[in-house]
Amino acid sequence: MENQQATQPVMQQQTPHSVLSSVFGYKQFRAGQEQVIDAVLAGQDCLVLMPTGGGKSLCYQVPALLLPGITIVVSPLISLMQDQVAQLKAQGVAAAYINNSQSREEQQLIYQGLHQGQIKILYVAPERLLTDDFSTRLQHLNIGLFAIDEAHCVSHWGHDFRPHYYRLGQLKQRFSHIPIMALTATADIATRNDIVMQLGLTNAHIYTGSFDRPNIRYTIEEKFKPLSQLMRFLKEQKGQSGIIYCSSRKRVDDIAEKLVDAGYNAASYHAGLENEQRTFVQNAFARDDIHIVVATVAFGMGINKPNVRFVIHYDIPKNIESYYQETGRAGRDGLSAEAIMYFDPADVPRVKRFFDDIPDEQRRKVEEQRFNAMASFAEAQTCRRQILLNYFSEYQGKPCGNCDICLNPPKQFDGTELAQKALSCVYRVEQKFGMGYVIEVLRGANTIRIRENQHDQLSTFGLGKDKSVEYWLSILRQLIHHGLLHQDITQSSSLRLTEAARPVLKGDFALQLAEPRLEVKHVYKDKLARFNYDKKLFAKLRGLRKELADAEDVPPYVVFSDATLAEMAQKMPTSDAEFLKVSGVGFTKLNKYGAYFMNAIRMHLTS
Structure with missing residues (x-):
């Protein structure tokens, strides 16, 4: 089965720089691109880690035009292939893809072009690449390079493992003399090492670019009334393109419907929709006919649109890798972009319950550990970008100056008296009620339920009427975060005092809290x-x-x-x-x- 044809010498009439300029219209390479291109032109395997929008595609597209023969690009999604091929054709590159969207006649024409040397770059899904029929065809082609995009899908440790990617290790066994370039934007150290091992990369040139996307502003807003928060933000966006990620299909449909009713050019996208509808939405979004897509993570790696100006997470993602990859779909053109997440600490235990259904104990522990890192990121009071980069082992000593923490540092105040009011109220309602009810008592709400429970007779009733619901919600969340309260999820999330609350209630301990941010101001700037x-x-x-x-x-x-x-x-x-x-x-x-x-x-x- 092995293809014995060694990589031939590179054609001399062009250089990487001349191809970059004449074909792609750029005057200089970005960091790391030239080193990777030189390595693969010398016949070396490569592992390329660059952020989304960092220029990974050029790392294999430029050598593809310099190497004799064909470059085979393994890509996971039809939409991504179509976008890449359309862009390459617009630049005069002989590129094509083969996938299930084509008729048999169309595919035969592509095969004919391959055998006649009329195609330089071919995109194909891993499922097709490894079929016996396609593998046999490859034996008769002059292949210069295999490029594997989204290579983290190869690894069991990757956040988006796919079995068909796992089988790509067969390429080295069958085509040992042809260099392989693996590319990804999201891989921690364990995943990187696993990619090299699983693909059988030998003496690989490994380039780890900076994971920093300085053009993206990271903001985490405490979730009070998320739909209202979302609408306020969208009013400032003036028809810009954006993606809103939600945790469920029902929420996707609900929010998309509300946005359309409010006059926004929006549509929903999730796996429960017919394939034709998903294709329509993705194409319309790419063509600027739809401005906002509300989606589950099903709206994933096929996003090749460079002018996405904002990505909003309506719910907390399950790991930092997913968050980084999804936010990275904003600002691929290098212009400024926004990444906003609405965060409710109560979502943390709810998400954790999903991991109980994972049968593999080791996998379950990995997923729980990754989610814990995501929750810590959301709850942190330090520079968001520092936390993200440190997670990917790119340690930064200085704050970034372009996240919510840097631009508007949390203001601390002596919250002892407020904490005593809240903790006393939880105690006096006998620790049997959740946040919403405790806040109603504190604010002196005249409800039937409060009167029936005679809680309007409590000394804490109305004690906090000078503060808004959102204000008290933030304070209670902070008391949970400080370990003075916990929510009993087995009893309808009722609030319970912890032993640590005793010294605060007695006045033996001064408690510093963060001033609640009830409304985040997003400054609209001309991105150009x-x-x-x-x-x-x-x-x-x-x-x-x-x-x-x-x-x-x-x-x-x-x-x-x-x-x-x-x-x-x-x-x-x-x-x-x-x-x-x-x-x-x-x-x-x-x-x-x-x-x-x-x-x-x-x-x-x-x-």
Whole structure:
């Protein structure tokens, strides 16, 4: 079964830099890209760890155009393949994919193109790659490189393990002389080591890029009235693209419906929908026809849209890897983006109960440990980015200056008196009621239930009427976090005093609490401001881009990114030479689109 054909010498007429410039329109490589490309051109296996939006694709696309033969890219999702191929074709690269969305006739044409040397990059799912029929076809092709995207799916320790990926270790057994490049954005040390072992990478060049995404602002808001919090944020976004992740299909549908009723261009996405509907939503989102997608994690790795400006987690994710990967879908174009999570500490025990259903004890412990790290991240009072980067073993000594903790540090105050009121109230209602009821008593609510229980006669009734429900909710949560209270989930989450509450109640201990943040102000900024561009011209170029994209049935970003349009609106190129100096413009795009955009710029200059 082994393919004995060794990697041939690299063709000399082009260099990595010339391909980067002429094909992709970029003037210089990002950190790590050139080293990885040089290694694979020398026939070396590679493991590439770069953040989402860090430029992983170029690590195999550039050598694919320099190596003789075909590069096979293993990709997990049809939508991701389609996006990548559309972008490559727009840049003049002979790329194709084979998947179940195609007819048998279409697939036969692709196979014919492969055998005739007409295709340089082929995308394929792991399920198909490992079939006997496809494996036999590979024996007769001149293959220069295997690239395995989302390689963390190979590992049992990865947060998104997939059995078909696990079998990719067979590639080294069958094609021992062909280099393999494994790429991922999310892998802790255990997962990285497992990827190398499972794929049989030999003497691999390992590049671990920075996991930092400085353009993303991380914010965690205490969950009071999440729908109202969400609506307030969306009012400030002015039609920007975003994703809202929820923990259940029911919640996805409910929130999407409310957003549509409120006038937002939104749609839901989850595994319970028909495949045609999911495909429609994903394509419409990519084409800017839908601005907001409300989704479960089923809306996953296929998101290749560069201008997602915000990602919101309506519920806490199950691990930091998932959170990092999902937030990383914002700001792939390098422009500023928001990552917001609404967090209720009461969700922590609820999520933990899900792990009881995992039959494998070792796997269950790993998942519980990862969720504990996620919960600690959400509850932390220190720089969010430091915690994230430290989790991935990228230690940072200084706060980032672009997260909620850095921008608005928690203000401490002497909360002893407030704590005494709350703890006394819990005691006087005999520790039989949950947060909502305790807060009603504190605020002196005139309800039938309180009157029937005669709790309107308590000394603590109305003692906290000067504070809002949200304020007291934050205080009670902090008392739980400090270990003075705990919620008994076996008794309808009733609040119970702990032994640690005694000295606070007696006044023997001064308790410092954080001032509740009842409303987080999100400052809307022009994400393209650094270009100092002509906004009217940018709007015209954006409209032109949409027209061209719709005519070709491709997403607008396949034509040009927002950043490229902003640079055009800044530099206003009117000649081929000037147009080529804009980042993201290569020769193919100059020939294909240059005349349209330069004509629009000339008309704007003379209007």
